[in-house]
Each structure stands twice: as structure tokens, then as C-alpha cells.
Amino acid sequence: MKIAIHQRKDSFSDIWIEYCQINNIPFKLVNCYDSDITVQLNDCDGLMWHWPQWDSKAILFARQLTYSLELSGKKVFPDSNTCWHFDDKIGQKYLFEALGLDSIPTWIFYDKKSAYKWIKNTEYPLVFKLRGGASSKNVKLVKTSHQAKNLVKRAFGKGFKISGKWNKLKDRILKFQKEKTIHSLLHLGKGFFRIIRPNYNERMSTRDKGYLYFQKFVPDNDSDIRLVVVGNRCFGMRRYIRKNDFRASGSVNKSYDPQLINIEVVKLAFEASQKLKMQSVAFDFIKDNNKYKIIEISYAFTSKQFPGYWDSNLKWNEGVVSPQKYMIEDFINEQIKAK
């Protein structure tokens, strides 16, 4: 048995490689961007590759490579069930509706005429989103039909730049205000530099157009609940909204205290994860009319340590744990060895 790992510094691969070294799991490092990647994988049973939504290169082919490898009988993390809807709120809308998952109502339009017709007769505020973007990027509150009309014009005209450089800068300022360290100062400086000189991924990113996506706005949520399910473990945190904002995702104010998470949500997360058949899934939940509902999902996330987890019997297990370690453990024990 041998697995292939695509190495990227500061990604999940750090933990996966360490796991293999500690547990004597044969592995080889590969480069998924190479033209001969399928040949590189000939002597491997599976591939693990943590590709993020901001990697413009990976977005071009990661899903296609995954589907192809699966058809050839190899195991992949993230597999097709786990990744096809990653960073794609449109895909998630259809998926939640098809599987009957309790999610925040969402509307999508692919032409001006039907979008105009709908915005005339709907209630405001609404949340406008682009299909891609993490940490509340590309998310806006739309308060009037006039604002919505402008969005329609833009969506079916020049489109929206999927750039997060201004948002990123704002978050870096907030982080610096919260923790005045050299690291956060450097981070802030980088943010300013990126405004002038966008990085490769920003330069290669294209405009989003030809569609318009709205989600129901749910008021009175001072936070959302982020739950991560890997196999039969659930990790959680509560994320508080930014000051004078309605968005929690990507906020620096968060708490890992398990007492702050209603056990009913953990149950919901386990149920949804079973339907979704994902190897790893992070849910964002908010409360709508006293009921927790899913806003969106993602296979990847930034947190690498949690103070414990709930098992599928909803029992809390105390102790610092890393979901990324369980990803590779499940991948090897339940997928590669079961092959």
C-alpha cells in the first residue's frame, strides 16, 4: 500500500505527511500540476491533495483529475462527493434542495428578464453572493430593489471581479487591531502591497457573470456555528459577526467553547453529513425562526486544532485534536485498506 500526497506548505499536507512518518505509512510526494500526474500515480493506491478555492491553477483541473482517478479505481481525498460543490454556492443550492437538507432559501437567475421580474416582487433585505469566495468574500447585503437592479445590470453586463483584496485588507486591519504583533503588522503590510500588485491568482481570476444569486437574509444572528464532520467526529466553533456587519465567516472573533454549541446542531450536522457522503465537511449554520439551517458547506477550512469533538453518539471527547489527522486516518483505514 502506498499513498501519494501533494505537498503544499501550510496546507493539510503538513499534518498528513507527519502522520505517515509517525505511523510508517508508505507515501510519495507528487505534483498534481505536472502534465504526467496520472503516470506519477501509477504505483499509488490513492492521492491526497488539499487544494484551496483561491488556487486558480487547481480550480482549472482538480475536479477533473479527481473524477478521472476515481474512474480508474484509485481513491482520492477529497473525493468527488466531497469536492464537486466546493466553493460553489450554486452547486450547493441544487444539492441541498435535491437532498432535502434544511438550508437557507436561495434563488438563482440566469437571465435579466426573470431576475428583474423577481426583484420587483420580493422582500428586502436579501443577501447577494457570488458562487465562489470564502471568509465572507463576495457577499453583500441588498436593502432595496434599486440596489438589486444595479446588481442585475452588472451581473449580465461586465460582471463581478472575484477579487478579495479589499476585503482581505479590511480583515487584516481588524486582526492587527485585535493582536498588535509583528506578524499581524507584516500581514497588514502585505495586504496594502497586494492592492497595488495583485498576486498571480488574482491576476488569473476571471469575472463572474451571467448569473445572479440571492439568499434570504436572516436577522438577529450575532454569530454562526461552524461544525466540521470528519467520519464519526464533529468539531465545532462559534464565530461572531464583524462589528457593524452581518457576516461571521472569516471573522477573527470566534470561540471553541463546546458549551456555546447547541447539541441539536451537532445532530443535524451528523445527519446531513450522512446524506452528503463527504469525507470531510464544514457546515455554516445560522438560526432561522428558531431552527438551525445550513448556509453553506466546504470540505476545507483553516482551523487545524480543536479542544475536543463529539462522537456520533453526541458524546463530547475532551482533548486537543486535529481534524486533518482524522482525514488521513479514515482515508487509509476505510478507503485504501478496504480496497
Add this chain to the structure above:
Amino acid sequence: MKLAIHYRPGSYSDRWITYCTEKLIPYKLVSCYDSDIIKQLADCNGLLWHWTTSDYKAALFARQLILSLEKKKFRVFPDVNSSWHYDDKVGQKYLLEAINAPFIKSYVFYSKQEAINWVNKATFPKVFKLRNGASSSNVKLIKNKQIAKQIINKAFKSGFSRAEPISRLKQRFWILKRDKNKASLKKFINGIGRLFIIPEGEIVRNKEKGYVFFQDYIAGNTYDTRVIVIGDKCFGARRYCRPGDFRASGSGLFTYDPALMNMEMVRISFDVAKRLGTQSLAFDFILDKGKPKIIEISYCFAIECCDDAPGFWDSSLNWHYENVNLQKYMIEDFIKSLSKRTSRTEKIAI
């Protein structure tokens, strides 16, 4: 049992609707673009939607809709296996390599430096392609390193527009000269108009950039072979290249003579379609040192394709004479797959 059909005049839906009307199959027309499409399908057992490369709206979400429906075990034509790689030569490269299909050697690069390094060692000519585009659009013969480097610079800077109004016009002029009829004249005039009035689909589509894709050029092929597998049936045509050109796809110069068919191509097509689990798959083959090699694949093709074919091969490679209607075979197989599912569910319930 009830089918949902997304109606688009001029698409396969015309023939599917005719089929349902003649055979008294219950169906309803739906619009997949509607925000509540999942709800619209609640009283149906399967969805048929012929979406194509030219429809920018469908390209935004068709695969996502199909994937979602299949997760709730709802059948769709084309299904995920048939369509995820449609109009995506990069995806096809990985797929056909991963399953060891006889595929023309292809190269893809996601960084400028790696592409340049490769060009310095490669032999020319090579064929440059964008990942999308039908009928030989977005395909160029690259004769030397210098031109290859120009292409690479563009791929990693401004990118390529999918629409090629000039070469589209040239193609339409060539069809006008070939067919000399009203329809081709109309298309040619429309092509001139499109030089000035850019259609919405072309405005909305983004440029192709951040990657570069090349294929080996195989000299001496004056034609390619189009083979289509639908269920247990295989259809074939030989397509000749345009005079003075290396591209056969879209030339419209073809013959359905079964005697001209390379039976190894039929065998390979049945084998690959089976391994991929596709409902409908068209292959473009050329010969490389006498051996068939796949250039690309597609779940759909021109609606009139194979109407004049004299018959088909079955999976045992026996020839059958029959009037051919590919859309009829698609819907017949689809309905069969639905009834199989229904009877299986009934058995489980018992």
C-alpha cells in the same frame, strides 16, 4: 412513469417530444434555468436536457444540477458519467490517460515556466487547443517553438477568447461554397453580422487563461473517424479534412460507408464507453502509425448526425441495417433504465 424534457427548439428535445407523443409516454416540459427546477421535477422520474457548448447559461450550472439530482437517485440524460468531461479537453486528457485508453499524447501546463521548458525540448509541429470548442474551433497547428512561445505568453497573460468571429466566418464561407443553399447563405450573413454585434453569450464568457494545452500532431491523416456509442449500438462516419487544412471536425465532408470503418475503432469505442459508463459518447479517432488514437470525446453532436447512416454495429461487432435516429435510441435506452430502476425498487419493497 413521467419524463421531464427541457425544451429547446432545434435541439434533441424536438425528437424526444415526437417520440413521447408517438409512443404515448407521459412527459412534461420544464425549464432547467428556473430557480425552482428541483421542485418542478418532483412528479417526474427522469430528466432529459440537451445542453451544448454554445449555451453559456447551461455551462454555468448544468453539471451541478445533474450531480445534485443524481445524489437523490434521480436519473438524467446526459448523466454525470456522460457529461462531466463534455467540451473539456483538459478533463478528457486526465480521464483517458487514467483509464489507459488509446489517446493521442497530450500536454497541459499551468505555469508559464514549465510550458516554456517543455517547448524548448519538444519537437514541432504540435496542435494547440483551448479546452473547449467544437467543430475545430479554437484549434491551431503550431509549426515552431517561436509560435508556441507566443501562444504560451498569451495563455498566461491576456488569455484567449473562446469566440473566433473571423475563423467562424471563414468556416461559414467554406460551408456556403460547399452547400450553395439558402441555409448556408443565411448562416454566412449571420456570421458577418456577428463581427459587429457580439452575442450575449460571447460577452458573458470569460477568456481562457492560466493553462496551455497541446496535442501531438500526427501527419498523413486526410480524414478522421467519428464513432458514436449509444447503449449497445455503434455508428460510424469518416470525415475528410478541409482542403489545405489538417482539421476534419466540422468539415461536413463525410461518408457513412460501413466498409470503410476500421473495426478496431468500433471495438475500442464500445470498450471505453462501457468503462466510463456513458449513455451516449462520440469519439474522434485518427491513425497513428496504423493504430487508432482518440483525439477527443463528446456526449452530443449535430442533431442530424447519422440520419443517413445505413445501420449500426452491436457490441458483438455484428452489423445491422436499420434507419438510424440517434435521439430515438437515447430516449429508448433512458426509459429502459428508468423501468429497470422501478422494477428493482418494487422488488425491494416486496
